[in-house]
Amino acid sequence: MKISLWGPFQSGSVEGIANLLVTDTARLGDSSQDHVYILFNNGFGYFGEPIVLLAELYIQPMSLTVGDFNNDNYIDFVVVNSNRNILVVMFQNKNGSFQKQIILSTGDFSNPSSVVTDDFNSDGQWDLAVSNSYAHNVGIFIGVRNGTFLSQITFPTNSQSIPSAITSVDLNNDGQLDLIAIGNRLNAIHILLNTCDC
Numbered sequence: 001m002k003i004s005l006w007g008p009f010q011s012g013s014v015e016g017i018a019n020l021l022v023t024d025t026a027r028l029g030d031s032s033q034d035h036v037y038i039l040f041n042n043g044f045g046y047f048g049e050p051i052v053l054l055a056e057l058y059i060q061p062m063s064l065t066v067g068d069f070n071n072d073n074y075i076d077f078v079v080v081n082s083n084r085n086i087l088v089v090m091f092q093n094k095n096g097s098f099q100k101q102i103i104l105s106t107g108d109f110s111n112p113s114s115v116v117t118d119d120f121n122s123d124g125q126w127d128l129a130v131s132n133s134y135a136h137n138v139g140i141f142i143g144v145r146n147g148t149f150l151s152q153i154t155f156p157t158n159s160q161s162i163p164s165a166i167t168s169v170d171l172n173n174d175g176q177l178d179l180i181a182i183g184n185r186l187n188a189i190h191i192l193l194n195t196c197d198c
Ligand SMILES: [Ca+2]
Pocket: 067, 068, 069, 070, 071, 072, 073, 074, 075, 076, 091, 092
């Protein structure tokens, strides 16, 4: 089992309290399902039983991150489904439940492994960046205000590289967010400077 964790997660149902989002990944060939769970904080640092938000076979939820993608003030999340070459966006309802879902294709055989959200084109709307390990690129999905996304734009890393963990920061102080991805096979770090004319 592989576990990844995102927290604190501010759920709309328990405002101001940090909750946790967790994924687990079954081993390849294992017939058990992969999951995304939420664990609600009782306000004193204790967590209840995990509540399943997503459960499917062989999706390999390698990474997740959160943002309010449809601008309704309820925090949503996006999870990588590595085995299916997609990202899944799930929107939070007013009562703290989640509704499926927008599916974003990262391309055949891309095996996405890590996702980060930020506003990469400085229009005030959350966007997504994803490392597509076996496509040897980083993909950007520009967010649209109603919670949809434009088709993926890709930026190659290196044909020998397997980009994995990804994060964003303004590296050159031009006010635009840049991307940093680990290049596994090359033991390298890829830096993608943001040249958006925006
Ligand atoms: Ca939302």
